[in-house]
Amino acid sequence: MGAGLRDRRRRFGVAAMTSRDDQWRRPGPTPRQRRSDLVIGLTVTAVAVLNVFVARSVGLFASDSAPAPAEQVLWALAVTLPLCWRRRWPTAMAITIAVAFLGGQMRGAQEQQLASGAIIAAVYTLGAWGPDRRRSKLVRMAIIGFMFGWLFLAWFLSHDLMPAGGPPGSSGELPPLLASLINPVIVNVALFGFAYTMGDSAWQSARRQHRLEEQTTELIAAQALANERAVIEERLRIARELHDVVAHHVSVMGIQASACRRVLDKDPGRARIALAAVESSARTAVDELRRMLGAMRTTGTATATGSGTGSGSGSGNAAGSAAGVDRVDELVERVRDAGLAARYATFGDPVAVPDSVSQAAFRIIQEAVTNTLKHARATTVDVRLRYLTGELEVDVADDGHGRMGAAATSGMGLIGMRERVAVHDGTLEIGPRTGGGFRVRARLPLPRAAATATATATATATATAEAR
Structure with a gap:
């Protein structure tokens, strides 16, 4: 029965932890992270625009259907500029970059190098910073699906333009047409798979860090509560010991002093006996107080730091063997x-x-x-x-x-x-x-x-x- 209860508790604990993890939302970026994203995004955008003119200079856009330079710059801005807000609005950023990337590809006006890096960074950032895990997963899968859909569509539309024997100087074990499809598939699977996996890993790391900080805070609070409880228990122990030691002897002294007052004139001898008893009780009370305070000085540090066993056992140690059944x-x-x-x-x-x-x-x-x-x-x-x-x-x-x-x-x-x-x-x-x-x-x-x-x-x- 005990083992079954422990198993149920363990399963409940796992279920509760899983539910708590599913409900966790990663806090938004700090002001410093936002400034960093802005600087990086503007830098990437500037380099992408520069790369448009470099690509035009080497003839990469040399065709009758090539768009105007202004449109090419516009597509480069649309793909890279959203990186300035990648951690602040990761979902909107990823969707915007994906749409701009596909639009530039369809128009044949896409700057290739930095644009490809931007779409990979968008998938990674959405996985690492997406506030809704289910939505971020669906959006990333949709983006990757559209990218591969465009890859196959572009290959289908342009495969008849490739010579049957391949470009001049081509050689290999596979047919050139098949190789032209397999190569981009392998590259894109590796890049998108890496971005997807690393995004999830970054989110998991942030969640573990958050849980560690929560546990640290809980431990600090528990330690403070334990220290406060130890102080209260120590005060109660001291109050109980003082009551036990002082109340009895003071009560006895009060009764003896009262008896002395009543017989002082009639029976001086009996009064002297009562006064002697008062003196003896006072000395005994002082001796017990000294023993108790000495024991408390010895054990007070351990009790105050929470190493005692509670108020009851602490009181037992306080007086030691000074007062027992033998007395x-x-x-x-x-x-x-x-x-x-x-x-x-x-x-x-x-x-x-x-x-x-x-x-x-x-x-x-x-x-x-x-x-x-x-x-x-x-x-x-x-x-x-x-x-x-x-x-x-x-x-x-x-x-x-x-x-x-x-x-x-x-x-x-x-x-x-x-x-x-x-x-x-x-x-x-x-x-x-x-x-x-x-x-x-x-x-x-x-x-x-x-x-x-x-x-x-x-x-x-x-x-x-x-x-x-």
């Missing part, structure tokens, strides 16, 4: 110092988990207990860490007002928890408890190695219990 007991102890009855228990056999998973679990617990302290009006909080088969489960529950807790998690804290869980493909449950209070439960999948170790430890413990 949850310290976190719970600070909650106790703030005056809240806190319990902490670990279930299952602990295994080594990656730093990113460990830190995500710690930050989720930290945010949950911070919300409990700030908003839940709770008296107890229960923190549980479970090592399950293939998963690490975090469970934080309190006995406060569930609605208050739900409202508290609608801001930056909830966003941070969801991002941390999502980056590890985990699940997050947040809401009031049935018997009152509020609960935050997150499950973070463990990598295969850690999951295998957890399963082995669980099986070993089960077997040992059964043996006893």
Whole structure:
């Protein structure tokens, strides 16, 4: 099924590319190209007119039916002057030159050398610059067809003028009459075939250049978008880390300072303990800020240039191993110092988990207990860490007002928890408890190695219990 879908996509991509190529129109000539065409066209025209007088001087037009010099010059102008606009109006130019060429041929007043070059240049230019590919193809084929039609007609009208044995001094393996037809056919097939093929090649080259420029522009835009997205993700990562590090400790310090104010006169000893806790929380907050900022200086360059793996993984690297599940007991102890009855228990056999998973679990617990302290009006909080088969489960529950807790998690804290869980493909449950209070439960999948170790430890413990 996947292979079939890929094939359909591939065929669709080819069809879309072909359709886009068929609809592409080559941009018109630049002002510099127009000036170049004008100079070249005028030069060719001047040389063609000069060649008319040179041909008359050597007797090429010496016959009773030869037109007047003015008409010969006029046909030379009609054939060569349109080259001044060959890239600006290629279709009209080619048709005009073809008609003038045939008219001059029929009148016997055609300057041969430059006129032949002009008709070849017209076929080439129409193939290279024709705005409508189908029309330019039809016009070129019609021009070539008329040229060969005139060639055969002229041979038919003049073949009886050739002596049976050929001109004096002629010799060869073919009859002179047949050779007089084959020679111009070969020459014209070669010239027109070359002009037709090279015109198409020039158009294809221009189309490839255009597509290359489009792809370059798209790549530049994509790079700019990626850089902008990396900057935004970096800002979000910094905001989340600052929230996680600062909010908890400031909340604890606020509660402890409030307790100190209430017992300062009645129980100075207890007030001193509260002030010591405030001092400890402040130092801890400063230490974590320093660790986080140091880690950001190390990884900030890679993230800013788009080499990071996203906001979630970036946050995991930012704090490194400074805050993980091994420090949850310290976190719970600070909650106790703030005056809240806190319990902490670990279930299952602990295994080594990656730093990113460990830190995500710690930050989720930290945010949950911070919300409990700030908003839940709770008296107890229960923190549980479970090592399950293939998963690490975090469970934080309190006995406060569930609605208050739900409202508290609608801001930056909830966003941070969801991002941390999502980056590890985990699940997050947040809401009031049935018997009152509020609960935050997150499950973070463990990598295969850690999951295998957890399963082995669980099986070993089960077997040992059964043996006893």
